[in-house]
Amino acid sequence: MKPEVADIVRLPALRAAPLLLGCYLTRVTPAGTIKVKVVETEAYHQDDPASHSFRGQTARTAPMFQAGGRLYVYFTYGMHYCFNIVTGPKGVGEGVLIRAAEPVYGVEIMKTNRGIRDINNLTNGPGKLAQAMGIKDTGLSGKILNKSSILLERGETVNKDDIVASPRVGIRQAADQPWRFYIKDNRFVSKVR
DNA sequence: CCGGTGATGCCCT
DNA sequence: GGGCATCACCGGT
DSSP, rough: OOOOOOHHHTTHHHHOOOOOTTTTEEEEEEEOOOOOOEEEEEETTTSTTTTTTTTOTTTGGGGGGGGGSSSSEETTTTEEEEEEEEEETTTSSSSEEEEEEEEOOOOHHHHHHTOOOOOOGGSSSSSHHHHHHOSSTTTTTTBBBTTSSEEEEOOOHHHHHHEEEEEOSOTTTTTOOOEEEEEEEOOTSOOOO
């Protein structure tokens, strides 16, 4: 059995990232409740040149420097939102990008949010997942999990043999570090190019 | 199936 | 002004 969520988010991102696999994320929206199981994560830390927190705290990245248990939401490529679960102690800029998840409840709402019908393409990437969960601005950035419209639960314990570590996706700096984690053979893991 | 590419706006230099 | 923790579409195979 893995640790409770409250203990996972206190850990450094690199340790928290594999433990967040199998956790449930729930979002309550006006249209209904959405629930997903995390299947792919990436760790980011202030000592890592690929991390938004690498060049110190700014207005945008301030949530990453808070104590674990908050959200960090950012906007990228002019059209996509992605979100992290902030981990570690206050004063250290780190967090875990949630890259993909498996739909559990609210599939119809997610399909509407994404504007598509194909369940295999709903939540298998960080921008797609944010869109499916109805995140269309950075308003949730800095909010405390379980005290906002997003809840994090411990969920399932994933067998160690079913966790794969690999290089992170879509970065230039430190691209060789195996700080991406995913559940082996899960069909909702993102496609790597 | 596969690789190439355009979209589009904010952040930080 | 450069670059980006991405995605969808297009054409060739």
